Amino acid sequence: MKQSTTTYTKRVNARRAGVAAGIPTERVAITVHKNGDEVRFGWKESATPVKSEKVTTSSKSPKVEQEERNGVKRPKAGGVCADVWAWLDAHPDATLKDAKAQGEKRGWNPNNVSCEFYARRKFYGISRQTEAK
Structure with missing residues (x-):
């Protein structure tokens, strides 16, 4: 399994670097590195596809047409x-x-x-x- 040795300031940059290294997007796992007030992100290859976090929202009520x-x-x-x-x-x-x-x-x-x-x-x-x- 591959893992990054550099860190990035944004999650998207870390994910982009993982994909550039040849890992499929669904297998790139983001790692968080905290150093005092500074937060940096890295990536590593996961064994199984990482499930993306989905926010469940209530279904919208049907729009009632006004006369x-x-x-x-x-x-x-x-x-x-x-x-x-x-x-x-x-x-x-x-x-x-x-x-x-x-x-x-x-x-x-x-x-x-x-x-x-x-x-x-x-x-x-x-x-x-x-x-x-």
Whole structure:
């Protein structure tokens, strides 16, 4: 088995030197040499292929497509915007004044209520002002 007599400042350089010496990449084992605060790397040939360290990550959840109409995306469930939209869906004849009054009761930002009110109207393609009762 071959082993390096020189050390390198980086792991990749040590691995590269091992491969240059004719050892297959999977059989190059990196050695660590510590001297005080200095760390240097060497290489040696291993008898069996060295298993690379694989980091296991959780699988990504599938991306849920947001519904989009008229260039406006419906907000994701769980947020304040979705709460405003849910209230507006339950009260389709509500005016901005009604929505802002409900927003004060529920602690919603009045500017956010206004933005969501008009975004929802655009989403559903409502372009005319609603009749006051």
